[in-house]
Each structure stands twice: as structure tokens, then as C-alpha cells.
Amino acid sequence: MKKRSEDVQGRVSELLQTLKKAKGQARIQALKELKQVVAARATAMKTVVDEGGVSLISSLLGPFTSHAVGSEAIAVLVNLELDSESKTNLMQPTKISLMVDMLNEGSVETKINCTRLIEKLMEEKEFRAESISSHRLLVGLMRLVKDKRHTNGILPGLSLLRSICLHKQVMGLIVSIGAVSQLVELLPALEPDCLELALFILDTLSSLPEGKAALxxxxxxxxxxxxxxxxxxxxxxxxxxxxxxxxxxxxxxxxxxxxxxxxxxxxxxxxxxxxxxxxxxxxxxxxxxxxxxxxxxxxxxxxxxxxxxxx
Structure with a gap:
């Protein structure tokens, strides 16, 4: 068992070294393998964190990052324990902007990972509402929640929307994209855990005059x-x-x-x-x-x- 653990740690170290130098397809491949190892082993998560992997992978996210690299990087980050400094680093506007782009244009798995990661960042005390005050973010989120072909996105989507609702500055924007009527129409098809979240969101929005009117x-x-x-x-x-x-x-x-x-x-x-x-x-x-x-x-x-x- 110890040997296997050492093997995992060694492989994670190798992959992190590869990421420092690799470009293009080699970088994507290293991230894909790292994602698989991290998902399978708790020791792999610890090694990534201990060896500075979080800041290394976070540095790959920026305005010129391809969605192929971005989606794999976020798939790793969302499964790691992120400290306050790491979360603050990921809150940079260019990084949030990339997540929002992928929330709108990525695969369902990528959309869910972006949603979960943004919610993780919102737990940080230093999180600023301006980061989520985005028409594009909210539209992408509602699209995920309404996707009847991929219902595994409903719960994480509603969970993030609930967190966003707690920021009063963004509530009016949620109403303005037509979220109220869309959520009302979804109610009959929702499972109990999703239903409770949707009702909380609607009840919160009903505190606004425009929310009441939309209802x-x-x-x-x-x-x-x-x-x-x-x-x-x-x-x-x-x-x-x-x-x-x-x-x-x-x-x-x-x-x-x-x-x-x-x-x-x-x-x-x-x-x-x-x-x-x-x-x-x-x-x-x-x-x-x-x-x-x-x-x-x-x-x-x-x-x-x-x-x-x-x-």
C-alpha cells in the first residue's frame, strides 16, 4: 500500500514538472492524467497541493487560454482543497471571465465544474459581488439548469444561483434575464433537493418589486x-x-x-x-x-x- 502511495505521489510530481514545460497537446494530456489521478486518490490531491500545483494550474488560466486547456485545469482545481490565497488568485477578472466563457460554451461536465468552482470561490470572505454581476454568467447558469438532456447540471446550477441570490446587488440582474418565469416553469419537474433551492431563489427574488411583478x-x-x-x-x-x-x-x-x-x-x-x-x-x-x-x-x-x- 505504501509503495502504491509513493508511486502515485511520484507520478503527480512528474506530471506537475511536465506542466511547467509542456505546451499544446502535451499540456492537455498531462492535465487529463492529473485529473484522473486526483479523482481516484486522496494522496494525489495532497501531493498536488503540497508541491505548489494549485498555483501552477491556476497560472494556466488567462485571457489567451484555450478551452481545451481551461476545461482540464478547472476539472483538477474543482477537486482540490483551495486555501484563501488560491481562491483570491482565482478570483482575478481574467480567470473568472474564462470560467464564464466555458460555462456557456463547454461540455456539460465542464459547465458543471465551472459552476462548482465559482461557488467554491464565493465562500471566500474577500469575494466581491462584481465578479458575479455578469449577464453572461447568469444566462449560462440558467441554460445549464434548464437542460433537460443533462439533468446532472440542475443541482449545481441552482446551488450557485442560490449563492448569487444572497448578494443583493445581483438580484435585479437575475430578474432582468427572465429567470423568475423560467424557474417557475421548471418547478413541476424538479426533484425535492432542487425544488427547495428553486423555491428559495424565487422567494428571495420576491423581495424585489420587479421580482414580485415577474412572479x-x-x-x-x-x-x-x-x-x-x-x-x-x-x-x-x-x-x-x-x-x-x-x-x-x-x-x-x-x-x-x-x-x-x-x-x-x-x-x-x-x-x-x-x-x-x-x-x-x-x-x-x-x-x-x-x-x-x-x-x-x-x-x-x-x-x-x-x-x-x-x-
Missing amino acids: KDCGNTIPNMVRLLMRISECCTQYALSILWSVCKLAPEECSSVAVEAGLAAKLLLVIQSGCNPVLKQKSSELLKLCSLNYTDTIFISKCKLTRTIL
């Missing part, structure tokens, strides 16, 4: 949110309820009626009668009251699928 203008917002209440998890119910509240408060007469016709009243009663947290129940009661204002008691009771005796 209201999307015809499937209300039916999709009503459908999700009490279906997946308490967390999903909370986000869906918050989004419904935002939309119904924005246009009470129009949206409340649409929501009630979609079955909201009955769903809200389920939340109120459930073991959900008290804040969620209170919000449901308030929304139920708001929805009832457009109806007579008799009609509203029928919309709740209840009779007077049950009430």
Missing part, C-alpha cells in the same frame, strides 16, 4: 405554488406560502381569486390544521383572510370544500 405576470406561479403546499416538506411549504403571500398582496383582487380557484383555501386549512410551526400557521390564516375578502361566506366555504357544520 405575478407568470401564469403558472399561483397554480404551481398551491400544488406544492403540504406536498414535499415544511421548508418547501414555507417558501411557496411566502411567494403566494407576496403575489396576493401585490394584486389582492386579481391574484387571490386565481389562487382560490386553484384550490388555495383548502390547502391553507390543511396547513392550519397540521403540525407545522406556528409562524407558518399564522401566515396561512392571514392569507386565508385576504382570500376571503372577494367572496360571500357561502361561496368561500364551498371553495374551502367545507360545510357550515364543519366550520
Whole structure:
């Protein structure tokens, strides 16, 4: 076992030496092999880091880097433990710009690696929102999330979008590229882990006036949110309820009626009668009251699928 470990370390050292001198196809080949060794062995990761491999590979990323070299370099970097200095180095505008280019034009694997690496960089305290305030980055990310042929990109794509959403300066840009309606349309097909991320993003964007307006203008917002209440998890119910509240408060007469016709009243009663947290129940009661204002008691009771005796 020790011999095998030494062999791996020796091979990593050789590959790093090759990278210092190699050009063109030889450089790509060395990166490809390094990617395979790093993915297979934890000792290989440590050797790359210990021997200065992170800064060497990072130095290959720049404005004149071919996508063939860039995609292999990022495939190695995304699997390494990056310290604060390495992350700061990778945040240089030319390096971020290359990642964004490959997020738009690379293979699915490359797009996912770029997405994961950018999210890693965002964990750094020194990360600046200007780095991600890019129309091209957000468009590429949404394209990855919507790719029905390669669903393995949805989770990393939504995860990065969630992190970006936490930077208020970029939220308006996300709304401006049409992300709200695109995410709403995706909801019915998403797995629970992806669904929670998408709902978090939509709920966060609903705090902006333009985010609220985009949710209201999307015809499937209300039916999709009503459908999700009490279906997946308490967390999903909370986000869906918050989004419904935002939309119904924005246009009470129009949206409340649409929501009630979609079955909201009955769903809200389920939340109120459930073991959900008290804040969620209170919000449901308030929304139920708001929805009832457009109806007579008799009609509203029928919309709740209840009779007077049950009430």
C-alpha cells in the first residue's frame, strides 16, 4: 500500500514538472492524467497541493487560454482543497471571465465544474459581488439548469444561483434575464433537493418589486405554488406560502381569486390544521383572510370544500 502511495505521489510530481514545460497537446494530456489521478486518490490531491500545483494550474488560466486547456485545469482545481490565497488568485477578472466563457460554451461536465468552482470561490470572505454581476454568467447558469438532456447540471446550477441570490446587488440582474418565469416553469419537474433551492431563489427574488411583478405576470406561479403546499416538506411549504403571500398582496383582487380557484383555501386549512410551526400557521390564516375578502361566506366555504357544520 505504501509503495502504491509513493508511486502515485511520484507520478503527480512528474506530471506537475511536465506542466511547467509542456505546451499544446502535451499540456492537455498531462492535465487529463492529473485529473484522473486526483479523482481516484486522496494522496494525489495532497501531493498536488503540497508541491505548489494549485498555483501552477491556476497560472494556466488567462485571457489567451484555450478551452481545451481551461476545461482540464478547472476539472483538477474543482477537486482540490483551495486555501484563501488560491481562491483570491482565482478570483482575478481574467480567470473568472474564462470560467464564464466555458460555462456557456463547454461540455456539460465542464459547465458543471465551472459552476462548482465559482461557488467554491464565493465562500471566500474577500469575494466581491462584481465578479458575479455578469449577464453572461447568469444566462449560462440558467441554460445549464434548464437542460433537460443533462439533468446532472440542475443541482449545481441552482446551488450557485442560490449563492448569487444572497448578494443583493445581483438580484435585479437575475430578474432582468427572465429567470423568475423560467424557474417557475421548471418547478413541476424538479426533484425535492432542487425544488427547495428553486423555491428559495424565487422567494428571495420576491423581495424585489420587479421580482414580485415577474412572479405575478407568470401564469403558472399561483397554480404551481398551491400544488406544492403540504406536498414535499415544511421548508418547501414555507417558501411557496411566502411567494403566494407576496403575489396576493401585490394584486389582492386579481391574484387571490386565481389562487382560490386553484384550490388555495383548502390547502391553507390543511396547513392550519397540521403540525407545522406556528409562524407558518399564522401566515396561512392571514392569507386565508385576504382570500376571503372577494367572496360571500357561502361561496368561500364551498371553495374551502367545507360545510357550515364543519366550520
